Amino acid sequence: MLIAQLSDCHITRPGVLASGRVDTAALLQQAVASVAALAPAPDLLLLSGDLVDSGHPAEYARLRALLAPLRLPMRLLPGNHDDRVALREAFPEQPWAAGVPFAQSFAQWVTDLPEGAATLRLIGLDTVIPGRPGGMLCRERLDWLADTLAQAPQRPTLLVLHHPPLHTGLQEMDGMNLGEGREALAGLLGRHPQVQAILCGHLHRHIHGQLAGVPVIVAPSTAHQIALDLRPGHPALFNLEPPGYLLHRWRLAEGLVTLGAVSGDWPGPYPF
Template structure:
């Protein structure tokens, strides 16, 4: 039987009546993402939101987030991103006891045949990512404990340089230390991340890494050294990571919204 993890990211929920960056209705776009998730067949075993749940981490935004999530018919877990506030996130989800009561919001859980390790890469009140010594020790301990099973590491900040200069300013600062931990464990199936508002995939420490698009705007692919930051209202999307038959996952891009079809051919 297959195990499916649906990943959405960078939803940037705003106060009611407020547009994300004055441009996009991120709340309505996340509501549409929830409709897409509810209609996926077969239904995912879990939905994971890999950070930037809100735009400014305020209690009002988390209340709006909960109001929107009430329509989701699937089990879900939340992770912080650089736009989130750990304390306000905890307070908004008191029944989500997988979130630690203090400190970084790392957690681990089983999804079917797979062990999910959610790693909090955020630095409070800053936008770059970093993994302190306690985070790396936690990850190494959890990976050691699940040897013999496939593991997936989820984090907000991807651990590689994207080549987009205005993104890499806010990347993961100590990626080498993270790579050392990964390289000591041969059962990590992949690393999944968000933050960059684009689909990207590469290898890091011999492990596949894939980033999830945003449910709102997508950041422009501009690689010139003097490139100015830019985003587009491109089609939003989510990822489905599917493990079947003991094999490595296949990660599928699924566009959010309604499109013409299905047509009787393939």
């Protein structure tokens, strides 16, 4: 099972640069070309939030067109730059959760992926607080997660959420990671050892951490990255270092391995 995770694409309307400077559509095209060249091809394309820059329907239409060349099954989640209603309307074929209280408004899902005789479960969680940069898991969303985990306690599971439940030392970003619900999420992990890892976005940098002993893996942005500056009191700035994405390889006997990928062009490969 191969899952390509792209994150924080921040697609704008044509003619608009993200933060006045970044051609996010061109950079997503570059990432899409890189994923398209992978052999074997991924089984799933996972997009972990901040899909677009302002949540406008025209941005989602452009995102859809930019992803179309991949012809891969995909799962999408909202980030703080998204509008969950516009997202759900733009991608109506996604298996958005329904049938439980409040789920009609949250953009989240469960997907079971067959892998030989085994199955890998992915649970996408909506951590958005409309109008705010930080994220949360409220009681309704935690209850839905607890129910979903309890349905298949033996099934290896990955959680996917935009806001990482981490303190990274990137001080300004730490003020807008997963806040409310973090401790409750840690408690759920303790009761559900089938969770193999938590996949996130939001930090615009490839980062690894842990919550309750479970790996937390943060994807870089396909566009702009957060500058690596751990000095207290310094603001979060972005730069245009080479962007990329993650390739998650899962085997029942071997567990999860995550390979970092850089998108773009460079010399090589050459024999050693």
